[in-house]
Amino acid sequence: MKKRNIAILGATGSIGTQALDVVRAFPDFLEVSVLTASSNADLLIAQALEFKPAMVVIVHESGFRKVQDALKPAGIKVFAGEEALQEVVQLPRIDIVLNAIVGAAGLKPTVAAIQQRKDIALANKETLVVAGELIMDLVKKHDVSMLPVDSEHAAIFQCLMGEEQNPVEKIYLTASGGPFRGKDRAFLSTVTKSQALKHPNWVMGAKITIDSASLMNKGLEVIEAKWLFDLAAEQIDVIVHPQSIIHSIVQFLDGSMKAQMGLPDMKLPIQHALTYPLRKANDFERFNFLDYPSLTFEQADSQTFRNLNLAYRALQEGGDRPCVLNAANEVAVAAFLADRISFLEMSELIEATLRQQNWIQKPSLSELLAIDQQARLVAQNLIG
Ligand code: NAD
Ligand code: MG
Structure with missing residues (x-):
């Protein structure tokens, strides 16, 4: 089978390093041609020496010399600066660009990749929050696949497979509730960053971990879902599910619901996006029902966590x-x-x-x- 060639933007982050774990699991199928990082030169060098990409980018110029000295002998081209991100995604042999950059900085590289007709595996939800309508227009115009990596959206995407003729009544995005679930505003007024950085179910980058504690992450995901699945804001609901086993749910016009579930492990949605439409055998840990005798659900507390409503309002105002x-x-x-x-x-x-x-x-x-x-x-x- 033809190998799939990938570019990983944000390779040194939480999603990026887990994506490389997935590549390690499928050496005969996945191949890395581009790795990029913001400033972690040491990790980028180690990754590049292991995966032998054709090119790497270190965004901060301060790390350039070090990365260049380490990788030049291995024949790996090294670039610095933000603009280089838009150039390296154009390498002809690349099939899929995994965008695992954090923040709106991911937008321009996504646009450049789509314009070069690369499929996108999107972890960088901010791309769709900032410019969802324009991005989905470009996806259609250039006829590329937009494969969600965000676990909730990967779940909805999987629930919709085979349902092309069937309109969606609504979707439920599940939310863990974060470290402050059940807390009131008096409690929240004194919380520190170290408390906010302790997520109960996921180990992630700092920005998304704070977003999860403040429910802004779910707000951004509502906007992301609107554009990915072409829904109205009223069709998107949020339900708190502290165990993070059900990753999200689609409800169809007959009231039937499909959910996608699995252990909270980002390697699963990353693998799904990188191997789509194939499901390849792996030896990642399997779910055991007896470890989770009850899966529970509760309403999101949008009075205490105001970000969720701010995001809904921004979406509605457009x-x-x-x-x-x-x-x-x-x-x-x-x-x-x-x-x-x-x-x-x-x-x-x-x-x-x-x-x-x-x-x-x-x-x-x-x-x-x-x-x-x-x-x-x-x-x-x-x-x-
Ligand atoms: P992270 O902070 O761990 O990693 C971010 C990566 O992007 C790093 O490699 C960093 O070097 C690079 N980067 C940072 N700023 C940059 C800039 N200005 N320009 C170019 N590169 C830059 O973040 P993460 O947790 O891996 O999250 C990445 C994206 O994936 C975010 O959009 C996040 O919302 C989304 N996401 C993450 C998870 C998760 O489990 N971590 C789950 C779902 C979605
Ligand atoms: Mg998510």
């Missing part, structure tokens, strides 16, 4: 609102991680940024990139 929401959230999370604002102030900052930013109904890609930058400045000024 235009540039989700882009502003995302930019303000990225600034808010960075400020919380730097001990500059409190946990609850994150929602306040996002709401205040949305209030101060002008509204654009049908922004182009270049307008969205400018709005993203402006919203970051507004949010930073609000922090002071």
Whole structure:
């Protein structure tokens, strides 16, 4: 069988390193041609020496010399800078680009890859939050596959297989509830970043871990689902399921529901996206019902965790609102991680940024990139 050639953007992160675990499990089927990282030169070098890609990118120039010295003898081309991300995805032999960059920084490389007719395995949900409509138009225009890696969306995608003729009534995105499930605002007013960084079910990068604690992650996922599956906001519901075994659910017009389940292990949705439409045998741990005698469900507490409603509102208002929401959230999370604002102030900052930013109904890609930058400045000024 022809090998599949992949580019992994954000190779040194949580998704990136797990994607390389998946590649290790299928050496006869998956092959890596591009690896990129923001600044972790040592890990990028080790990955490149193991997987022998044709090219690597280290975004921060400060790491360039070190990576170059280490990889040049192995015949691996090394580039630095943000622009290089858009160039390396164009390498002709690449079949799939796995975008595992965190934040809106993932948008331009996604666009470049689609324009070169590469299939996309998308972990970078911010791509669709910022520019979902434009991206899905490009996916259609260039006739590429957009394969979700986010576990909830991978679940919905799998539930929809074979249902092409059947409209969806609604979907339920499951949420773990994060480390602060059941807590009230008095409790949240004093939580620290080390408490917020302890997720009960998943080990992930810092930004998505904070987003999970604040429910912004689920808000971003509602917007992501809207564009991936062409749904109205009213068709997307969130249900808290603390065990994270059911990864999401589709309900059809006859009331029948399909759910996709499995252990909370991101290697499963990563493998699904990289081997789609095949399901390849692996030796990852299997689910045991007796370890999970009860799977439980509860309503999301959107009074306490205001981000979920902020995201629904941004989606309903449309235009540039989700882009502003995302930019303000990225600034808010960075400020919380730097001990500059409190946990609850994150929602306040996002709401205040949305209030101060002008509204654009049908922004182009270049307008969205400018709005993203402006919203970051507004949010930073609000922090002071
Ligand atoms: P992470 O912080 O662990 O890794 C991010 C990767 O992107 C790193 O390799 C880093 O070097 C690179 N990067 C960071 N900033 C960059 C920039 N400005 N330009 C280019 N590269 C940059 O993050 P993660 O947890 O792996 O998450 C990656 C994406 O996947 C996010 O969009 C997240 O929401 C999504 N996601 C993650 C998980 C998970 O389990 N970690 C699950 C679902 C979705
Ligand atoms: Mg998810």
